[in-house]
């Protein structure tokens with residue numbers, strides 16, 4: 001048979017296999033993987049890797065924080081993502097005070113639909129345990145949003161333990177899953193106030209006011225409360241080796257808990273916050289960057305399967321005009337760093353090329369596991385027959401230096417400025433349609449679809 005499209009001469013890499021073969025695509029789906037397939041249209045992969053499109057489980061596009069907003073909108077953010085080899089992302093709905101979850105979801109979808117160039121899902125943020133909020137959770141699950149973000153810190157967002165328990169219970173009864181930002185609120189407030197009062201206002205005190213102990217305690221507590229309520233729990237952005245250990249112990253006890261980490265926590269350290277002339281503000285995110293020992297511990301946790309996914313927590317704020325708001329006080333620096341685009345390249349460079357993870361684990365962590373955990377597999381995150389033909393042709397030999405000038409994120413800096421990487425996505429397809437051809441965006445905009453999970 002003649003397929004609509006065949007990708008030839010590549011090395012197909014999935015979470016489990018590596019094989020030289022062609023992929024036949026029909027009606028936007030993977031139809032067959034075999035040698036010598038013939039297509040009406042053919043793309044020559046030229047010996048590059050052919051991998052399932054990246055799935056980024058954690059991004060903040062067009063997110064309002066006080067009176068400022070993250071700088072990527074759904075169009076620019078999704079274009080940056082697809083240049084980086086990501087064909088699906090999962091963003092958040094954050095209901096405003098008094099707004100129903102349903103209204104907030106409708107509004108969020110209106111922001112994304114017709115503008116995102118790649119497919120997307122949403123997590124729902126739960127900031128209180130009012131009966132009205134809890135009653136909506138099963139309705140939201142029916143809308144295809146079955147993961148619920150909770151915070152143990154941040155005024156206006158955080159849940160006290162008793163609230164957290166009620167929310168977890170409702171989520172598990174609704175067949176949903178909880179996401180948790182785990183940091184100890186009281187300890188951080190205490191340290192922030194103490195440091196501010198002592199005149200310790202430079203960016204580095206952002207990290208020092210949120211020490212490792214505040215994350216480890218909160219992860220341990222969140223897992224204990226998941227154990228008590230039976231709720232499946234996903235810990236976002238794990239930054240410490242000991243936090244990862246707590247997840248390992250929880251899993252060993254049979255608790256359904258997964259952990260995510262991000263490239264910044266594997267590659268960068270808190271030393272970046274000590275850069276001169278307020279440059280450290282570019283590296284302010286919560287939880288903060290840690291130490292080299294934590295970097296190594298997190299790589300090990302990825303290698304042995306304790307941590308399951310790589311998200312980016314892409315949360316872009318400009319240095320000029322936004323990060324600068326905290327020039328005289330680190331507590332006023334908007335927290336978050338950009339990174340939606342270089343995720344695959346960074347994980348390939350620092351993980352695969354340095355021998356810390358295998359090429360199969362790279363695919364598993366950046367694509368297959370996020371799809372599995374969030375109910376998108378095997379449609380996303382796989383190249384099985386019937387899967388969406390979301391495909392990245394990744395040239396593992398091409399060299400480049402990451403810089404704000406050659407990334408497509410709409411923000412005035414990158415924390416990865418000057419980092420040399422070998423390996424880049426060259427051609428990217430979604431549902432069989434070429435979005436990026438040889439590093440050039442060639443698709444109509446706004447054709448990404450909402451994914452009900």
Ligand SMILES: [Zn+2]
Nearest residue numbers: 058060313315
């Ligand atoms: Zn986040």
